[in-house]
Amino acid sequence: MSGEPTGPASQSTDESTADVLDELFAVVEDRKANLPEGSYTTSLFTHEKGENAVLEKLGEETTELVLAAKDDDHEELVHESADIVYHLLVLLSMKDVDIDELRAELAERR
Ligand SMILES: N=c1c2ncn([C@@H]3O[C@H](COP(=O)(O)OP(=O)(O)OP(=O)(O)O)[C@@H](O)[C@H]3O)c2ncn1[C@@H]1O[C@H](COP(=O)(O)O)[C@@H](O)[C@H]1O
Numbered sequence: 001m002s003g004e005p006t007g008p009a010s011q012s013t014d015e016s017t018a019d020v021l022d023e024l025f026a027v028v029e030d031r032k033a034n035l036p037e038g039s040y041t042t043s044l045f046t047h048e049k050g051e052n053a054v055l056e057k058l059g060e061e062t063t064e065l066v067l068a069a070k071d072d073d074h075e076e077l078v079h080e081s082a083d084i085v086y087h088l089l090v091l092l093s094m095k096d097v098d099i100d101e102l103r104a105e106l107a108e109r110r
Pocket residue numbers: 024027031038039040041042057082083086
């Protein structure tokens with residue numbers, strides 16, 4: 001099948017992306033623990049916005065991602081993907097799922 005990733009090279013991890021995700025998750029976990037004022041992430045962990053806002057955002061952003069894909073809008077695809085990843089990490093933290101569990105789940109599928 002052309003276009004299908006195969007072989008060891010396709011399994012390599014982009015360390016810079018992994019670092020960014022780990023750092024972002026650490027920031028999210030810090031916001032959850034310390035709830036600094038003026039932080040958008042804090043507002044998601046409190047009644048100011050809360051869990052429903054996270055779920056709504058994920059729903060909206062997923063729809064926007066699908067539309068961007070249909071339009072072949074490369075820039076918008078990247079933008080919406082970043083929004084989804086951020087809100088997904090917030091949701092995982094909110095539900096006490098560690099990013100290492102996601103990492104392990106993905107690794108198991110190799
Ligand atoms: N990656 C993000 C990130 N992505 C999206 N957002 C916020 O998510 C919100 C919703 O995004 P939308 O595009 O839907 O914006 P909107 O339509 O204006 O949304 P609302 O006004 O309805 O909330 C916006 O306020 C964005 O700023 C983010 N907020 C924070 N981060 C990261 O989290 C870190 C900590 O942020 P604070 O917690 O705000 O300090 C930041 O340094 C970033 O790395």
